[in-house]
Amino acid sequence: MDDEDRIALFLDYENLAIGAREDLGGLAFDVRPIADALAERGRVVVRRAYADWSYFDEDRRMLTRSHVELIEMPQRMGASRKNAADIKLSVDAIELAFVRDYVSTFVVGTGDSDFTPLVYKLRELNKRVIGVGIRGSTSALLPPACDEFLYYDDLEGVEPAPAATPSPSEEESPAAKERDLDDLAGVVAQSVAGLQRTGGQVTASTLKRTLLRKDPTFNEADHGFRAFGELLRHLAERHVVELADGPTKGDPEVLLPALDGQQEAFDLLRSVVLDLTAKHGRAALSGLKDQLRRVRPDFSEQALGFRSFLQFVRAAATTGTIELRWDAGADDYLLTVP
Numbered sequence: 001m002d003d004e005d006r007i008a009l010f011l012d013y014e015n016l017a018i019g020a021r022e023d024l025g026g027l028a029f030d031v032r033p034i035a036d037a038l039a040e041r042g043r044v045v046v047r048r049a050y051a052d053w054s055y056f057d058e059d060r061r062m063l064t065r066s067h068v069e070l071i072e073m074p075q076r077m078g079a080s081r082k083n084a085a086d087i088k089l090s091v092d093a094i095e096l097a098f099v100r101d102y103v104s105t106f107v108v109g110t111g112d113s114d115f116t117p118l119v120y121k122l123r124e125l126n127k128r129v130i131g132v133g134i135r136g137s138t139s140a141l142l143p144p145a146c147d148e149f150l151y152y153d154d155l156e157g158v159e160p161a162p163a164a165t166p167s168p169s170e171e172e173s174p175a176a177k178e179r180d181l182d183d184l185a186g187v188v189a190q191s192v193a194g195l196q197r198t199g200g201q202v203t204a205s206t207l208k209r210t211l212l213r214k215d216p217t218f219n220e221a222d223h224g225f226r227a228f229g230e231l232l233r234h235l236a237e238r239h240v241v242e243l244a245d246g247p248t249k250g251d252p253e254v255l256l257p258a259l260d261g262q263q264e265a266f267d268l269l270r271s272v273v274l275d276l277t278a279k280h281g282r283a284a285l286s287g288l289k290d291q292l293r294r295v296r297p298d299f300s301e302q303a304l305g306f307r308s309f310l311q312f313v314r315a316a317a318t319t320g321t322i323e324l325r326w327d328a329g330a331d332d333y334l335l336t337v338p
Contacts, residue, residue: 005042005128006103008096009034010089011068012110013051016134016152017059019111023136024153024160029059031066033155034109034132041130042105046096050085090118097125104128108146111138119145131216149216184223184231185240186314186324187214192241192256193318202254203246204232238307240315256318262304266321268296269313273322273335285313285324285333 011031020029031049038044047068053060054074063070071092073085093106106122108115111133119129119142131146135153143149152158191210195202208228211218225231232254235241242255272291276283289309292299301312313335317324320338327334 005105006100007038007042007044007105007107008046008093008100008103009038009044009048009068009107010046010093010109011049012085012089012108012112012115013049013056013059014085015110015112015137016132017051017056019134019137020152023134024158027158027160029152030157031063031068033152033157034107034150035066036157037150037155038107038130045103046100048089048092050089052085086112086114090115093118094121094125097122097127105130107132109133111142113139113141116141116145123147143217146216148212151217151219154219154221181223182310182314183326185235185238185311186317187211188235189240189256189315189318192254196256201247203251204228204254205251207232207254238311240311256315262315265299265301265304265312266316266319268292268299269316270321270337271295274337277336282330283335284330285310285335288313288335 013029017029020027035044035047047066048071049063049068050071050073052073053070060070071085071088073088089108093108096103097106105128107130108119109132116139119131122129123145128147129145131142131149132152133142133149135151138151153160188207188211191207191214192202195206195210220226220228220231223231225234229250229252232241232243232252236243239257242257244253244255246253269292272288272295273283276288276291289299289301301309304312306312306315310333313322313324313333316322323336323338324333325336326332
């Protein structure tokens with residue numbers, strides 16, 4: 001029990017309830033999916049929700065059943081109900097951070113960017129901060145400020161009303177989905193390479209924390225995987241990473257594959273990119289493999305253990321040999337030498 005994170009949950013209830021109703025097809029907000037998600041992360045010792053409850057009378061019973069303390073913020077003549085709730089929530093959170101030092105994680109349920117300073121202050125006090133908000137009503141400023149951000153829409157047990165069937169033009173194409181997965185593979189490989197350079201063993205849990213620091217909204221479920229371990233096994237099958245026994249069961253060590261001839265091939269790629277940039281002003285991914293084979297006819301990324309040429313190029317980017325970025329205007333990846 002002593003190893004468990006102690007969690008304090010603070011809900012800007014008006015923001016969440018109205019956001020769910022307006023952005024999730026009239027869905028009634030339910031705190032239980034949040035409670036279930038937090039149960040996987042530690043022990044919730046404080047649960048408070050702030051609102052003028054005369055506006056949310058029907059929600060009282062649901063919250064009480066989930067052991068949430070209801071903080072009443074009645075509207076007074078000439079006062080802003082919302083501002084009063086925001087101030088009270090922030091003051092209570094900071095006070096708790098000082099008087100309950102055993103609380104290591106603060107969860108702020110809101111999509112309001114006004115709480116960004118609170119998040120910064122809690123992190124300054126060495127507290128981990130998890131944000132929870134409705135995707136459609138969450139400010140773009142809030143998620144990057146948090147250590148982790150959970151979209152309520154994506155939590156287990158939340159079932160928004162069915163949306164209208166998207167047109168073919170609105171649906172993500174298989175090529176776009178593959179590109180997203182390739183982008184993720186590149187971020188994972190770069191993260192592993194960076195962690196290896198700083199020394200120490202890179203475990204799956206360490207890697208997941210690093211990915212969340214880079215993007216607090218990261219969730220493997222967005223890429224079709226039920227768990228982070230499933231994502232890592234998929235990347236291992238694609239030879240992006242290798243998995244080995246870690247220090248504890250269920251937390252494998254994550255390594256970058258060591259392949260014969262790899263550095264020589266990266267050096268070849270670098271020289272070709274330099275040559276193309278000098279001649280044409282840029283080096284695009286399309287046709288690049290043919291350019292490499294003009295210099296070295298026997299070149300094959302599969303012989304080096306890579307499933308595709310893009311995967312080979314991404315691996316080169318993780319070593320700093322080249323830099324790779326998607327250019328929407330060119331509708332292609334462009335390569336440069338740093």
